[in-house]
Every structure is written in structure tokens, then in C-alpha cells.
Amino acid sequence: MPEYKTKDSAGCDLRAAVSEAITLEPGKRALIPTGLRMALPEGYEAQIRPRSGLAYRNGITMLNTPGTIDSDYRGEIKVLAINHGEEAFTINHGDRIAQMVVSPILQIEIQQVYELPKTKRGDGGFGSTGVR
Numbered sequence: 001m002p003e004y005k006t007k008d009s010a011g012c013d014l015r016a017a018v019s020e021a022i023t024l025e026p027g028k029r030a031l032i033p034t035g036l037r038m039a040l041p042e043g044y045e046a047q048i049r050p051r052s053g054l055a056y057r058n059g060i061t062m063l064n065t066p067g068t069i070d071s072d073y074r075g076e077i078k079v080l081a082i083n084h085g086e087e088a089f090t091i092n093h094g095d096r097i098a099q100m101v102v103s104p105i106l107q108i109e110i111q112q113v114y115e116l117p118k119t120k121r122g123d124g125g126f127g128s129t130g131v132r
């Protein structure tokens with residue numbers, strides 16, 4: 001059983017738990033099992049994120065990044081990997097394919113209102129402030 005801890009780094013690595021190697025052709029995606037199930041305390045979530053080295057070198061990221069693991073989820077944690085690179089990439093059993101970060105969440109209740117407080121930005125977004 002590999003160790004999963006976050007003492008010296010923000011995320012703990014997630015390893016592929018596959019009976020057979022999976023080859024991701026360019027542009028293709030796959031759900032990769034990790035063999036992990038967990039019970040997060042209420043008020044926490046886990047995020048599944050890419051490893052930057054795999055992203056940089058091989059174009060392997062998570063399609064839904066950050067994937068959300070709910071505190072009431074008891075199923076196997078899976079990684080939705082996608083190959084954005086130009087070459088096929090093979091994932092073998094035990095490979096570190098992603099990382100997981102656990103963080104507290106704010107539990108909120110959304111209220112419907114007819115007016116919002118004014119700000120300088122207002123409706124501006126999506127590049128409204130330019131690049132310089």
C-alpha cells in the first residue's frame with residue numbers, strides 16, 4: 001500500500017490502479033481508477049489536479065480539473081485523464097498520474113435578490129481590463 005501524505009507538499013500523489021496498462025492516444029480521455037476510497041469530514045472537499053511534469057512533458061492533464069470529491073462520496077476515486085499531447089501516452093499500474101488536495105469549503109445558501117451592490121468593475125469581465 002503506497003503512502004499518501006501531504007507533509008512536505010500541498011498535494012498527495014494519486015497512483016493508477018489498473019489491471020492492464022492504458023494507452024491514451026492524442027486527444028483521447030479515460031477514467032483511471034486509483035483503488036482509493038475515503039470518508040472526508042463534512043465541510044471538506046478534495047480536488048484532483050494534474051501533475052505539472054506530466055502536463056509539461058506529455059500533455060497529460062485532467063479534463064475536469066480540478067475534479068471535485070464530495071465529503072459524502074464513498075466510491076473509488078477516479079482520475080479523468082486526457083492526452084493533450086501529440087504522442088500516445090501509456091499509464092501503467094502504480095504510475096503517479098495526478099495529485100489530490102484536501103481543503104475546507106464554505107457551506108453557503110444562495111438568496112435571490114433584485115439588486116446587487118455596485119462596484120467599479122460592474123459587468124466587465126473576460127478581458128475587459130486589457131492586457132497592459
Ligand SMILES: O=c1ccn([C@H]2C[C@H](O)[C@@H](COP(=O)(O)OP(=O)(O)OP(=O)(O)O)O2)c(=O)[nH]1
Nearest residue numbers: 048064067068069070071073076077078079080
Ligand atoms: O475527478 C473526479 C471527480 C469526481 N469523482 C467522484 C467523486 C465525486 O464526489 C463524484 C461526483 O463528482 P461531481 O459532483 O463532479 O460529478 P457530477 O457530474 O456533478 O455527478 P453527481 O451528480 O454524482 O454529483 O464523483 C471522482 O472520483 N473523480
